[in-house]
Amino acid sequence: MFGGWRPEALRADTGQDAWLRYAPLETAAKAKYASLPASVVVLGHSPVLRTAQEEMIRGVRGMMAKTLRAEKGVAERAIVLGTLAAMHAAGYSLKAPKLEGDGFWLTTGQIQGIDCLIVASTSDLGVLYGVFALLSKIARDQTFSSLDEVQQPYALIRWVEQWDNLNGTIERGYAGPSIFFENGDVRADLRRVGQYARLLASIGVNGCTINNVNADPRIIDDSFLPQLARIANEFRPWGVRLAVSVDLSSPKVIGGLDSFDPVDPRVIEWWRAKVSKIYQQIPDFGGFVVKADSEGRPGPSSYGRTPADAATVIARALKPHGGLLLYRAFAYDHHLDWRNPKNDRARAAYDIFHPLDGQFDDNVIIQIKYGPIDFQAREPVSPLLGRLERTNEGIELQITQEYTGQQRHLCFLPTMWKEILDFDLHVSGNKTPVKDLVAGKVFHRPTGALVGVANVGLDANWLGHPLAMANLYGFGRLAWDPNLSGEAVAEEWTRLAFGNDPLVVKTITDMQRASWYVYESYTGPLGAQTLTDILGSHYGPGIESSERNGWGQWHRADHDGIGMDRTVATGTGYTGQYPPAIQNRYESVRATPDELLLFFHHVPYTYLLHSGKTVIQHIYDSHYDGAEEAADFVRQWKSLQHHVDEERYAAVLARLEYQAGHAIVWRDAICNWFFRTSGIRDAKGRVDHHPHRIEAETMQLQGYGSIEVHPWENASGGEGIECVTPSGCTATLRFDRPAGWYEIDVQYFDQNNGESKFRVFVGNQQVDEWIANDHFPATKPSGDSSTRRRIPGLALRPGDEIRVQGIPDGEEHAPLDYIEVRASPAER
Numbered sequence: 001m002f003g004g005w006r007p008e009a010l011r012a013d014t015g016q017d018a019w020l021r022y023a024p025l026e027t028a029a030k031a032k033y034a035s036l037p038a039s040v041v042v043l044g045h046s047p048v049l050r051t052a053q054e055e056m057i058r059g060v061r062g063m064m065a066k067t068l069r070a071e072k073g074v075a076e077r078a079i080v081l082g083t084l085a086a087m088h089a090a091g092y093s094l095k096a097p098k099l100e101g102d103g104f105w106l107t108t109g110q111i112q113g114i115d116c117l118i119v120a121s122t123s124d125l126g127v128l129y130g131v132f133a134l135l136s137k138i139a140r141d142q143t144f145s146s147l148d149e150v151q152q153p154y155a156l157i158r159w160v161e162q163w164d165n166l167n168g169t170i171e172r173g174y175a176g177p178s179i180f181f182e183n184g185d186v187r188a189d190l191r192r193v194g195q196y197a198r199l200l201a202s203i204g205v206n207g208c209t210i211n212n213v214n215a216d217p218r219i220i221d222d223s224f225l226p227q228l229a230r231i232a233n234e235f236r237p238w239g240v241r242l243a244v245s246v247d248l249s250s251p252k253v254i255g256g257l258d259s260f261d262p263v264d265p266r267v268i269e270w271w272r273a274k275v276s277k278i279y280q281q282i283p284d285f286g287g288f289v290v291k292a293d294s295e296g297r298p299g300p301s302s303y304g305r306t307p308a309d310a311a312t313v314i315a316r317a318l319k320p321h322g323g324l325l326l327y328r329a330f331a332y333d334h335h336l337d338w339r340n341p342k343n344d345r346a347r348a349a350y351d352i353f354h355p356l357d358g359q360f361d362d363n364v365i366i367q368i369k370y371g372p373i374d375f376q377a378r379e380p381v382s383p384l385l386g387r388l389e390r391t392n393e394g395i396e397l398q399i400t401q402e403y404t405g406q407q408r409h410l411c412f413l414p415t416m417w418k419e420i421l422d423f424d425l426h427v428s429g430n431k432t433p434v435k436d437l438v439a440g441k442v443f444h445r446p447t448g449a450l451v452g453v454a455n456v457g458l459d460a461n462w463l464g465h466p467l468a469m470a471n472l473y474g475f476g477r478l479a480w481d482p483n484l485s486g487e488a489v490a491e492e493w494t495r496l497a498f499g500n501d502p503l504v505v506k507t508i509t510d511m512q513r514a515s516w517y518v519y520e521s522y523t524g525p526l527g528a529q530t531l532t533d534i535l536g537s538h539y540g541p542g543i544e545s546s547e548r549n550g551w552g553q554w555h556r557a558d559h560d561g562i563g564m565d566r567t568v569a570t571g572t573g574y575t576g577q578y579p580p581a582i583q584n585r586y587e588s589v590r591a592t593p594d595e596l597l598l599f600f601h602h603v604p605y606t607y608l609l610h611s612g613k614t615v616i617q618h619i620y621d622s623h624y625d626g627a628e629e630a631a632d633f634v635r636q637w638k639s640l641q642h643h644v645d646e647e648r649y650a651a652v653l654a655r656l657e658y659q660a661g662h663a664i665v666w667r668d669a670i671c672n673w674f675f676r677t678s679g680i681r682d683a684k685g686r687v688d689h690h691p692h693r694i695e696a697e698t699m700q701l702q703g704y705g706s707i708e709v710h711p712w713e714n715a716s717g718g719e720g721i722e723c724v725t726p727s728g729c730t731a732t733l734r735f736d737r738p739a740g741w742y743e744i745d746v747q748y749f750d751q752n753n754g755e756s757k758f759r760v761f762v763g764n765q766q767v768d769e770w771i772a773n774d775h776f777p778a779t780k781p782s783g784d785s786s787t788r789r790r791i792p793g794l795a796l797r798p799g800d801e802i803r804v805q806g807i808p809d810g811e812e813h814a815p816l817d818y819i820e821v822r823a824s825p826a827e828r
């Protein structure tokens with residue numbers, strides 16, 4: 001019944017343990033590890049080493065139902081955990097390889113004549129990382145009879161950031177409230193914080209910034225520090241350093257000064273004293289993140305000072321304590337004049353920070369978003385990444401899917417991150433991939449950083465979509481080792497999160513690997529960026545929201561063509577920020593790769609791509625293909641029924657079915673908009689032609705009235721219907737096709753300010769009913785709230801009356817867009 005595979009994988013799973021489930025091993029795998037020693041020896045007493053020993057015991061107990069004996073010395077075959085120094089001190093003679101920092105060595109060897117399994121490092125934390133690596137191998141069914149493996153982290157700083165507010169909400173968080181804060185204070189119950197730190201440690205993440213970069217100054221108020229210390233206590237046993245985002249105006253807002261001018265001696269003293277107080281309570285405090293002069297945040301420009309002036313005052317306060325300052329390069333003017341074709345937000349980070357190269361202290365890291373705009377589904381690599389030679393830099397990636405489907409759409413981001421990290425910027429004509437630049441290897445900097453904005457929440461499974469945790473896992477793995485392939489990361493994660501059933505491993509790995517391209521293909525063509533509502537949710541389609549305003553995310557589409565001319569020759573000059581080899585590639589319209597064409601060039605819709613298609617036909621095709629591939633995810637996932645636990649099976653299926661529907665909303669919005677704007681027909685005749693679609697406004701309505709939807713492209717035909725009669729309304733049509741099996745899609749709008757009820761009848765028989773109670777980011781009918789209900793397998797006869805009844809609730813007026821009646825798949 002289970003395809004020969006074990007029912008073990010089918011245990012209910014809330015997702016709380018993520019990739020650290022330690023699920024019981026298959027009998028065959030258990031046999032493989034039967035010779036594992038029966039005891040675990042740890043050399044040393046630090047909290048991190050204690051954690052390492054406990055984790056080893058926990059993992060083996062979960063997977064093999066055996067409890068290792070915790071010992072202090074080697075008297076029998078043992079798993080030995082400790083630093084190389086401790087091993088030498090204990091008189092163990094080992095020929096150790098060269099290890100640095102928190103790197104580790106897993107090996108088998110003799111200690112005092114006894115065969116042992118050894119996990120060694122130069123640091124306690126490295127030992128913990130080694131334990132996690134060993135347990136991961138067991139969970140993934142890897143053989144390690146002749147184990148001898150060294151792993152070194154690529155970059156020193158591997159931090160996640162959370163955009164949590166003190167009131168418990170999370171900016172761009174999609175999985176429930178904050179695990180850290182509630183009602184203005186640190187939560188009383190911090191169990192989830194300890195669990196989070198464990199997950200982070202298991203992938204080598206060594207720091208976490210807990211609050212929004214749009215920082216509440218109160219975070220470092222003296223009265224708040226004991227609360228921060230409680231969080232640091234949860235992090236400490238896992239070697240995760242606590243950091244916070246600070247507001248540059250803090251000396252004024254909470255410090256009582258009349259200025260926050262970074263060169264004012266009183267301000268300098270204020271930061272010095274504040275930082276010492278923090279370290280008195282949190283000796284291993286990691287440091288600060290700063291967002292300044294950006295999107296309305298206060299900054300040094302108020303006093304005519306530079307980011308270097310601002311960074312210096314804070315960095316010097318942190319320096320004596322070993323603290324770091326991550327100063328964000330995401331600073332730009334959001335009141336740009338869109339009428340000026342030379343204006344370009346993409347230039348901002350480089351224009352502001354490049355002239356300051358060399359003016360930052362050694363404990364400052366300039367934290368640079370991967371692209372020059374803002375976490376779009378596709379952007380070129382930020383040129384600033386290649387242009388700081390005398391300043392530490394780090395890259396900022398986004399784990400939370402702000403512009404990539406908000407964990408309702410499947411989008412495995414390590415595929416994108418790999419392209420970015422491997423991208424060779426050819427600095428000074430040499431091979432200089434981004435991963436080497438941000439690890440500080442190219443210019444021999446003291447440090448570098450990979451930072452991921454995670455935004456996990458209180459939802460049991462941390463990120464909402466059960467498959468989205470692969471992004472957090474993948475961030476940590478790539479920060480540790482950017483040379484891993486995206487495929488390897490997806491496969492590791494799948495084995496850990498779902499077990500080793502080959503069908504499960506292959507299916508989920510394949511889906512993850514395809515998912516970013518699929519998402520990109522129906523949301524943002526050819527580097528035009530994610531064509532979403534940039535002024536609001538950043539979720540559904542909103543093609544013109546980025547045009548004709550000061551935010552500078554323009555793609556400049558009009559009747560004749562589309563794209564931003566960013567060339568030196570005729571455009572904004574942005575391409576000139578890249579080293580020559582890259583500049584030449586992007587300066588030339590022919591040399592620019594298709595997927596970034598519209599980021600760099602303005603071209604007519606009839607322009608021929610390298611693929612041989614015109615731009616407009618590519619837009620149509622990619623959106624149709626993308627929507628079909630999204631539908632195919634549902635089919636692929638269904639092949640895993642009875643191979644994964646029911647809970648996650650159902651939760652993922654629901655999200656994928658929703659995604660397949662929402663991909664059609666995206667497809668239609670973008671295709672219709674470009675069709676109307678360009679006037680050029682789809683060569684394949686699909687756009688604006690939906691043979692089985694019946695617009696709700698054309699049905700026979702009782703009580704329902706038509707409404708216009710804005711922007712028009714987010715509803716089929718630009719209109720929908722709504723019902724304000726409390727007892728409900730109906731929309732009816734007469735079925736006039738041959739008798740047979742059909743499925744009906746009801747496209748409706750599910751707002752978050754009411755829970756309307758829907759019922760569907762064929763003749764007098766009710767065939768379905770549901771409540772529109774999902775929580776999309778929308779209070780009106782829109783591309784965010786548009787969703788569908790699919791009713792499969794209906795035997796319809798000519799003359800049947802199909803009737804949808806809607807009963808409004810609150811501000812949600814049972815809004816409908818259209819219905820589609822299609823022959824059931826088996827009949828097609």
Ligand code: GCW
Pocket residue numbers: 163171172212213214291330374375402
């Ligand atoms: O992407 C934008 C987000 C903002 C965010 C900002 C930033 C925290 O829409 O919500 O603010 O970037 O990164 O500072």
